[in-house]
Amino acid sequence: MKPIFMTYTKKDLINLAVCMVLSVLVIPTFITTEYWYTSILIPWLCLALATIGQQIVMGYTGQLALGAAGFMAAGAFAMFNLILRVPDLGFVGSLIVSGLIAAAFGILFGLPSLKVRGIYLMVATLASQFFIIWMIDKFGWFKNYDSSGIITAQDIVILGKPFTTPLAMYFVCLAVTTVLTLLAMNMARGSTGRNWMAVRDMDIAAESMGVSLLKTKVQAFAISAFYCGVAGALFAFCYLKSLEPVAFDIKLSFKILFMCILGGLGTINGAFIGAAFILLFPVFLNAVGNNVFHGAIDATIISSIEQVIFGGLMIIFMIYEPLGMAKLWENIKQKWKTKISSTNLKSSLSKKT
Amino acid sequence: MVDELLFFMEVVVGGLLAGTMYSLVALGFVLIFKASATFNFSQGAMVFFSVLAFCGFMQDFNIPFVLAFILAALLMVVVGLCTERFVLRPLMNASEDTVLMATIGLGYVLEGLAQAAWGVEVRRLDLGIGDFPVPWIADNLKLFISALDIFAGLVAALMIIGLFLLFKYTKIGLGLRAVADDAGAASSIGIPLKHIMLLVWSAAGVVALVAGCMWGARAGVQFALVDLALKALPVLIIGGFSSIPGAIIGGLIIGATEKVLEVYIGPFFGGAIEGWAPYVLAIFFLLYRPEGLFGEKIIRRV
Numbered sequence: 001m002k003p004i005f006m007t008y009t010k011k012d013l014i015n016l017a018v019c020m021v022l023s024v025l026v027i028p029t030f031i032t033t034e035y036w037y038t039s040i041l042i043p044w045l046c047l048a049l050a051t052i053g054q055q056i057v058m059g060y061t062g063q064l065a066l067g068a069a070g071f072m073a074a075g076a077f078a079m080f081n082l083i084l085r086v087p088d089l090g091f092v093g094s095l096i097v098s099g100l101i102a103a104a105f106g107i108l109f110g111l112p113s114l115k116v117r118g119i120y121l122m123v124a125t126l127a128s129q130f131f132i133i134w135m136i137d138k139f140g141w142f143k144n145y146d147s148s149g150i151i152t153a154q155d156i157v158i159l160g161k162p163f164t165t166p167l168a169m170y171f172v173c174l175a176v177t178t179v180l181t182l183l184a185m186n187m188a189r190g191s192t193g194r195n196w197m198a199v200r201d202m203d204i205a206a207e208s209m210g211v212s213l214l215k216t217k218v219q220a221f222a223i224s225a226f227y228c229g230v231a232g233a234l235f236a237f238c239y240l241k242s243l244e245p246v247a248f249d250i251k252l253s254f255k256i257l258f259m260c261i262l263g264g265l266g267t268i269n270g271a272f273i274g275a276a277f278i279l280l281f282p283v284f285l286n287a288v289g290n291n292v293f294h295g296a297i298d299a300t301i302i303s304s305i306e307q308v309i310f311g312g313l314m315i316i317f318m319i320y321e322p323l324g325m326a327k328l329w330e331n332i333k334q335k336w337k338t339k340i341s342s343t344n345l346k347s348s349l350s351k352k353t
Numbered sequence: 354m355v356d357e358l359l360f361f362m363e364v365v366v367g368g369l370l371a372g373t374m375y376s377l378v379a380l381g382f383v384l385i386f387k388a389s390a391t392f393n394f395s396q397g398a399m400v401f402f403s404v405l406a407f408c409g410f411m412q413d414f415n416i417p418f419v420l421a422f423i424l425a426a427l428l429m430v431v432v433g434l435c436t437e438r439f440v441l442r443p444l445m446n447a448s449e450d451t452v453l454m455a456t457i458g459l460g461y462v463l464e465g466l467a468q469a470a471w472g473v474e475v476r477r478l479d480l481g482i483g484d485f486p487v488p489w490i491a492d493n494l495k496l497f498i499s500a501l502d503i504f505a506g507l508v509a510a511l512m513i514i515g516l517f518l519l520f521k522y523t524k525i526g527l528g529l530r531a532v533a534d535d536a537g538a539a540s541s542i543g544i545p546l547k548h549i550m551l552l553v554w555s556a557a558g559v560v561a562l563v564a565g566c567m568w569g570a571r572a573g574v575q576f577a578l579v580d581l582a583l584k585a586l587p588v589l590i591i592g593g594f595s596s597i598p599g600a601i602i603g604g605l606i607i608g609a610t611e612k613v614l615e616v617y618i619g620p621f622f623g624g625a626i627e628g629w630a631p632y633v634l635a636i637f638f639l640l641y642r643p644e645g646l647f648g649e650k651i652i653r654r655v
Contacts, residue, residue: 064450116639118450119392123586124639127632134628250580254457261454304469311461318455319443 007189008182016182023174028167037166038239044272044279045173046235051259051271052184053227058257059265060188061220062200063113064122068256070129071225072232073248075102077142079233080243083154084144091158095176099230105132106225113217129253136245143243151243153236169238176234180227185268187223196220197266258310262317264326273325282306363497364616365609370502372608373509374571377564378585379592379600380512381557386594387533388553391441391452395460397582399558401574402467403429404565408478408574409471422562429558430551432463437550464579473576478569480504505567509601512560516597525552533595587635593645602646607631 003009008016027041050068057065078098082089089097109128113121136142143151156163156172163172187193195216198206207213236243255278263274282303289302321327378400385393393399406428410421440459444452482504486497520526531539532549540546568578584607592603611627619626638645 062450064453112636112639116643119394119453119586120590120639120643123590123632124636126583126586127629127636130629130632134625138622138625250583257457300473301469304465304473307465308462308469309465311458311463311465314458314461315440315455318447318451318458319440322447322451 007186012185020178024171028170034166037170040279040283041170042166042173043235043239044275045170045177046231046239047256047259047279048272048275049177049180049234050228050231050256051263051275052181052268053224053231054256054260055266055268055271056184056188056196056227057110057220057224058260059267059270060193060196060200061217063110063217063220064118065110065113065125065221065224066122066253066257067109067125067127067129067132068224068228069232069248069250069252070132071102071106071228072235072252073136073245074105074132074225075099075229075232076236076243076248077136077245078102078229079237080151080153081142081144091156095230095233098233099226102229102232103222103226106221106223106228107218110218110221110225113221114214126250129250133245133248153241153243156237173234173238176230180230181268184227188268192219200266258314262310262313262324264324266323267326269329270324270326273329277325278310281309285309361613364612366498367502368609368612369605370498370506370608371612372588372604372606373502373506373601374564374567374604375585375588375607376601376604377505377509377512377560377567378582379588379604380509380516380597381560381564382585382589383592383595383597383600384516384553384557384560387597388529388549389441389536390533391449392456392594393557394453394456395463396557396561396585397579398460398463398467399429399432399561400565400568400582401576401578402432402463403558403562404478404569404574404578405467405471405476407562407566408476408569412476413471425562426559429562430555433551433554433558436554437547441550442547460579464576468576475573475575476569478566478574480566480570482570501567501570508563508567512563513597513601516556520597525549529553584631587631589645590635591638591645593647596645596647599645599647607634610634 004013031037031041050072053071054065054068057063075098078101079094082094082097083091086094105128109125109131112124116124140146156169158172163169188196195206195211198209198211199213199216199220203213206216232248236247240247259274259278260271261274262277263272264270285302285306286299289297289299317324378396381396381399382393385391385396403425407421407425410416410424411418416424436459440455441452444455447455480501482501485499487500487503520529528539528544528549529552531542531544532546536546539549564582565574565578568581572578572581585604588600588603588607590603591606592599592601611630614630615624615627
């Protein structure tokens, strides 16, 4: 298929139109309960964005990194300080600058990737996770010398208009996520993404083809951290509505890693599928616990079971489908298509005879 | 001046002994890495799982100490058996990174199972050895060193000697080394790969149980043990992934450095730098000596 605009084909534009109609028209008209926006849709969009960041560095460039939550924290607190200290920047400007600040951290902690890979790199990126959280925690300036530990996030104001209702915040997240997702798709399909994947598949071959490892890896870490930073800022301002370093601990990093792997490494739609699964499955499990067993099962046991299932799924996917749910979805579509085409073929054959 | 020196000594010795705790966790990683070149991310979860089961047997079923320990060790053998059968064998030909991710999943399963079976509250574990300075040393050498630290040091030393003898002088040890070198060649001359894997995972499970007992006696048996066990990663990087002495020396280096940094440099930054200092130290090692102090030079440099 020939691209019509940048790297997007006709099919992509149709998909985009369908998604936009769904998210802008259908969802706001049919979903009126606040719960859906504040507890599901907004965190879903934010975490999917962070997962795209993780995808870029892990799925596309093949670097095992485990520090997404640290970069999210950097983005969130940068946002808080920018709005507080540089109010002229506006919401969108602050969002971009906080993403850039997170990207600076990404470059710094991505540098070891030039020398090591696999588990070694994972340890190096863990340093970023612990260091960033510690830094925010220990230097009062980042928290504006607030002693309570939890800071309320400022209200979102864009061009003088406040965005404080759940629906308005949903639209803010939606707009940011849409723009960044389209950009990520474009990057992944263009020369940038080709370089990432070349480095992932065989770095020595990539280098001898003239792909600069230094540039490609540092670029991947920077862009990944930018996405995580923006996602973190949205996560804090639209979902948590407060800022505390504890919210961005190692557990969140693992969660994003799970979203990335279960969703499908090296796919953008996998980020959305994975985030939806990891977010919705506990909700589903709680509903089962409440409605089928009528609360007879303790909430802590339910959350333990959820952990066992996530871990088990991870193992099962690694064994049977290392490319995750996105690949499963692709397989189902493929099967369906061949079924249709074969029935078409049969009917056309029977007409002839 | 003498007082300062004594205080410095105390910090270093305390750090070294605390470091043996990291070494114990790192030992489990090394065992599995040596035999199968897989990095077992779930070692921390195994520590948590085993010691929680141990506490559960003792406190919920009133099983005596020794019997509970044996039961917990047997449980870890079962875990090793299941891991070999359901995780490692299907992933025999998968890439390193895939196996690593599968062990992250395994860690999640173990953590969840432990909490579902034994609850989430912090349990106290009493080994009969107090976590307070030994009076004899305090009186004669003027150093305040915890009895638990010394005990952990002794246990670590014993385990290292035991494992060293096992690897060096027994037939099983020879088989282990052969598998570590080249699993395919080893199996073609008749070394039973499955049994070796089972043995190694069980041994790692028992090491995890011992490490868990030490940590549990100090910090209480709780979920935070999993995060503490993450600190074994920088230990491994410094010591080398495939070296048992490396795990010990790495642990000692991390233990001592983190305590010294915390006491002498920490106050300038508001403290609590031990949370990340080991990782930064590990990064420096990665940049200058990626195979660690004692590791073999098999790491694929990028």
